[in-house]
Amino acid sequence: MAGSSSACNPDSAPILWLCRGGEPSVPAPPNWLTGHEHTTLSGLTGPRRHEFLLSRWLIRQALSAASQLPVEACRPVDGRPVRSAAPEGWRLSLSHSQGTAACAISHGFPIGVDIEPLQRRPQWQAIVKRWFSPREQSWLLAENDVFSFLKVWTLKEAWLKATGRGIAGNLQTLEVLPEFELVGDQDEPGWHASIVELPDCLATLVWHQATAGEPDVVIADPPGPEFRLDSCQRQPDGATPILRQTIQPRES
Incomplete structure (x- = not known):
């Protein structure tokens, strides 16, 4: 599923970069940080x-890799990094989980990513009963499988990021039905x-694009302790695709 990650036109598929962070370190601030990033890091x-x-x-x-510009010329906007400052035109989404970082990028279209560790959640049924729709509760509680819950949860998190909303009051804006039929509250097709x-871990992407190709997944070796920009190496493909689905608009 990994690819060259070099396309940079509006019709190109979304790209997901993943990196397991290696040994935690607290180095001096790298010289490539922007002023805003330096202040945040402090x-x-x-x-x-x-x-x-x-x-x-990441x-x-x-x-x-996507724009074919030198890595030192690339940076996100200041503040919440939801788009690129240089080169312009790219959307960004980030997620973190127990030392693994994910960065999803797209050329101009909405995108969201979520990663979750593959470990048992003993209270997941309570979350389903409190926050999920009656139809979701029915099949998830009957199936009683934490792996299905994790897939549903990451779909909802990635959907909310792609549509620019927080969790509070919005978890049911994407409904995940049996066989992972997906129904969202956005009217336009192409989700x-x-x-x-x-x-x-699981890594889930949600994006909006009229003609969508298969997402490109890149797994990067962790940077060295100094976080040098020229130190990136890619690992052999270690991601297994387990779901690819279109999100249908909710019927009026």
């Missing part, structure tokens, strides 16, 4: 500091979802 310590550096390093690697499985 207020972080320990794992949060490492997570921030890893995600900003954004630049993804943008460089898509994809889930891949890694050895320790």
Whole structure:
């Protein structure tokens, strides 16, 4: 499922970069950080500091590979990194989970990513009963499978990121029905979802594109302790696709 990740036109498929962060480190601020990123980093310590550096390093690697610009010329907008500042025109979405970082990028169309660890959630049924629709509750509780719950949860999280909304009051705007039929509250067609499985987590993409190709997945070796931009190496494809689905508009 991995590919060259070099397309940069509006019809190109979304691209997902993943990186397991390696040993946590707290290095001096790299010289490639923007002023805003440097200020943000100064207020972080320990794992949060490492997570921030890893995600900003991964954004630049993804943008460089997709646009074919030098990695040092690439950066996200200041603040919440939902789009690129250089080169312009790219949408971004980030997710983190227990030392793994994900960066999804697209050329101009909405995109969202969520990753979740593959570990048992003993209270997942309570979440379903409290926040999911009656139809979702019916099949999920009857199936009683935490893996199905994790797939549903990542779909909802990625959907909310792609549509620009928070969790509060919005988890039912995407309804996941039996056999993973997906129904969303957006009227326009062209919404898509994809889930891949890694050895320790699920990674889910949701995006909006009229003609959607198969997402490109790149797994990067972790950067060295100094977070040098020229240190990126790619691993052999370790992501297994387990779902590819179109999200249907909800009937009036």
